[in-house]
Amino acid sequence: MTLDVRKLAGILDEAARTARAVPQPEQDYDVDTAYRVQEELLRLRLERGDRLSGVKLGFTSEGKRRQMGVRDLILGRVTAASAVPDGATIPVTGYIHPRVEPEVVYLIGRRIASVADAFAPDAVAAVAPGIEIIDSRYEDFRFSLPDVVADNTSAAGYAVGPWQPYDPARWNLGVVLEIDGRPVQVGSTAAILGDPRRAVAEAARLAVRAGTVLEPGWVLLAGAATPAEPLAPGAHVSVEIRHLGRVSFGTE
Ligand code: OOG
Numbered sequence: 125m126t127l128d129v130r131k132l133a134g135i136l137d138e139a140a141r142t143a144r145a146v147p148q149p150e151q152d153y154d155v156d157t158a159y160r161v162q163e164e165l166l167r168l169r170l171e172r173g174d175r176l177s178g179v180k181l182g183f184t185s186e187g188k189r190r191q192m193g194v195r196d197l198i199l200g201r202v203t204a205a206s207a208v209p210d211g212a213t214i215p216v217t218g219y220i221h222p223r224v225e226p227e228v229v230y231l232i233g234r235r236i237a238s239v240a241d242a243f244a245p246d247a248v249a250a251v252a253p254g255i256e257i258i259d260s261r262y263e264d265f266r267f268s269l270p271d272v273v274a275d276n277t278s279a280a281g282y283a284v285g286p287w288q289p290y291d292p293a294r295w296n297l298g299v300v301l302e303i304d305g306r307p308v309q310v311g312s313t314a315a316i317l318g319d320p321r322r323a324v325a326e327a328a329r330l331a332v333r334a335g336t337v338l339e340p341g342w343v344l345l346a347g348a349a350t351p352a353e354p355l356a357p358g359a360h361v362s363v364e365i366r367h368l369g370r371v372s373f374g375t376e
Contacts, residue, residue, distance in 0.1 A: 127153040133164035136275050139261035145220050148262050148271050155196075158273035159334040165276055166201050174205040177343060178232070179327055179336075180256065182277040184347025185315040188225075191351040194269050199330035200277030202343065208257070208283040213374040215357075219259045219280055222355040225348035226301045226363040228313050228320050229254035229284050236338035242328040249340075250287040253365040255301075255373065256345055257281035258352060282345055285363075285371030295319050298366040299349045303359055309350035313365065316346050323347065 132149055139146045170176070182198040183189050208214055216222055233249030236242055259280035260267060272278060296319075301309040313320045323346035331338055338344065355361065355375060362372035 125151050127151045127157055127161075129157065129160050129164055132161050132274055133168060136161070136261050137165055137168045139220070140280075143218055143220050145263040146261060148267055153270050155270050155273055156333070158270035161274035162200065162276050162334070165274070166203075169203060174203045176201055177204045177207060178202045178345065179331065179338060179342065180277060180279055180282070180345035181323055181327055181330070181347040182272070184317045184323065184326070185349055187311065187315060187351045188348045194272070196269055197326055197330065197347075198269070198273050198277050199327060199334055200279040202279055202282055202345065206279070206281045208281050208373050210283055210285055210371050211373065212283075213376055216355060216375045219257070219355070220261065221265060222257050222259045222280060223352035224301065224355045224361050225256045225258060225352045226299045226309065226311070226350055226365070227254035227256045227282070227348060228316060228323070228346045228365065228368075229282075230290070230324060230344040230346060231287060232338050232340055232342045232344055234340050236324070236328050236331070238332065239325055239328045242325040247324050248290045251290045251368060252287045253285040253363050253368045253371045254345060255283045255361060255363050255371055256348065257355060282343070283371050283373050284343060285369050288368050292321055294367055295321050297368065300364045301350060301353060302362045302364070303353060305360070308353050311350040313349055315349045320346050
């Protein structure tokens with residue numbers, strides 16, 4: 125049976141809107157079909173008045189690939205409505221089983237339509253510490269690689285700290301994810317692709333595959349530097365990246 129792209133997009137969209145997990149699809153489909161589902165899913169959101177604010181990479185670190193049992197990198201889109209202001213307090217009732225991850229965030233400085241564009245000197249305009257909220261729309265956070273691509277790579281929200289000038293020499297920086305003041309994950313930005321400077325080229329490569337371009341002013345979440353941690357109500361989450369600073373938010 126071939127996959128009904130619009131149907132799966134509708135199911136995943138509804139799961140996100142109602143915060144109710146759905147079973148994994150039974151059909152087999154490939155990653156290119158999964159990106160078409162993702163595209164359709166985003167179209168439904170944009171139709172409701174949301175707008176694209178960037179892209180994210182997933183499974184760029186070995187810790188995350190091991191946690192989720194997958195091998196390849198994936199690309200998802202992030203939207204303005206899912207942005208969490210630094211220092212805000214947000215309800216967690218709109219999520220199914222949210223988790224948080226520490227991220228390096230790049231500000232895209234120019235239009236990137238090919239891998240070559242990713243190497244232009246103005247490809248990255250600034251860098252910041254970030255926190256991504258992921259929330260798989262599948263039961264028990266269990267999925268195949270096409271399933272998670274179709275589900276927009278579990279993207280559910282993101283917070284960005286103060287932007288800093290981008291210094292490519294600073295690629296191996298200590299990362300601490302704290303919940304309620306306690307360090308729960310500690311790592312290094314070097315865990316992202318072995319060198320986070322590769323993130324822009326990888327995002328460009330996957331964007332070309334998914335039939336999209338990266339726009340100036342967009343954020344690029346380079347992928348978690350450590351495994352994810354559950355996000356509970358009444359929590360205070362913060363990420364500090366050495367030399368880049370801190371970003372935090374609370375939940376209720
Ligand atoms: C998929 C999203 C993974 C990352 O940074 O590796 C991801 C998931 O684990 O649900 O965003």
